[in-house]
Amino acid sequence: MTTSGAQYDQIGVKYDEYARTATLKRAECYSILKLVGMLDGKRVMDLACGFGFYSRVLKQQGAAQVVGVDISPEMIRLACQQEQAQPLDIDYQIWDAADLPYLDTFDLITAIYLFNYAASKAEMLAMFQNIYNNLARNGRFVAYLPNPAFTLSKPNCTPYGVTVLSEHPETDRYACEAEFLTDPPTAFNYYRWNQSTYEWAIRESGFRDFAWYPTEVSPDDLRRYGQAYWRDFYDNCLIIGLVCQK
Numbered sequence: 001m002t003t004s005g006a007q008y009d010q011i012g013v014k015y016d017e018y019a020r021t022a023t024l025k026r027a028e029c030y031s032i033l034k035l036v037g038m039l040d041g042k043r044v045m046d047l048a049c050g051f052g053f054y055s056r057v058l059k060q061q062g063a064a065q066v067v068g069v070d071i072s073p074e075m076i077r078l079a080c081q082q083e084q085a086q087p088l089d090i091d092y093q094i095w096d097a098a099d100l101p102y103l104d105t106f107d108l109i110t111a112i113y114l115f116n117y118a119a120s121k122a123e124m125l126a127m128f129q130n131i132y133n134n135l136a137r138n139g140r141f142v143a144y145l146p147n148p149a150f151t152l153s154k155p156n157c158t159p160y161g162v163t164v165l166s167e168h169p170e171t172d173r174y175a176c177e178a179e180f181l182t183d184p185p186t187a188f189n190y191y192r193w194n195q196s197t198y199e200w201a202i203r204e205s206g207f208r209d210f211a212w213y214p215t216e217v218s219p220d221d222l223r224r225y226g227q228a229y230w231r232d233f234y235d236n237c238l239i240i241g242l243v244c245q246k
């Protein structure tokens with residue numbers, strides 16, 4: 001099983017289809033925008049930017065500068081294609097977050113589904129350290145990741161656009177197989193790391209504070225889909241937010 005970011009060279013545009021159709025993505029997007037807060041004038045790095053979904057949203061919400069970084073040349077090609085079609089002055093670069101050098105000083109760094117591709121604890125720590133080194137003093141880091149508390153013994157995430165197929169326990173994490181519910185479904189793999197491993201890496205890299213934030217559904221989507229639709233979502237949420245303060 002390949003549990004690496006390189007799989008996104010194959011997933012390519014299917015991730016775009018997933019992002020446009022899954023209600024999970026709507027709740028995620030609502031929650032992330034709450035966590036990033038006011039963006040006016042901010043210098044932002046969007047790490048693991050994929051095809052630039054959040055890079056564009058962050059720029060449109062008022063960020064002064066956005067640099068999108070991803071390990072996948074195919075994802076960056078798709079991001080640049082969108083930038084050409086609808087220029088927002090976003091700079092896209094290919095880097096592995098575990099080997100990321102100092103690029104600039106950023107007020108905010110986002111990493112939406114990066115750590116689930118850390119191959120080892122050492123790689124996760126390197127990612128946190130590189131993020132820390134690119135942040136301004138008092139800078140904020142916002143991550144989204146597989147919820148350490150998710151369990152296959154409770155309802156799956158299928159109604160919301162992702163089905164988790166299996167979870168194999170390993171030291172400090174589960175190796176997971178899942179599908180984006182595109183047409184046809186798109187298989188992908190990821191690691192669901194333990195909460196204690198994240199908190200170890202956060203402290204080791206020097207962040208002074210951090211907090212976990214459960215995913216929320218917007219009032220609009222609660223009305224649109226109804227409370228009953230979201231019950232399983234809240235009962236066993238697949239994803240969670242993490243905010244670290246330098």
Ligand SMILES: C[S@@+](CC[C@H](N)C(=O)[O-])C[C@H]1O[C@@H](n2cnc3c(N)ncnc32)[C@H](O)[C@@H]1O
Pocket residue numbers: 004005006008009019047048049050051052053054069070071072075095096097098111112113114117
């Ligand atoms: C699920 S996609 C998320 C894309 C985007 N953040 C979003 O939410 O729309 C995960 C992305 O992480 C990237 N990735 C995985 N490992 C990486 C690494 N070590 N460094 C940088 N990017 C990585 C993949 O190439 C992929 O584009």
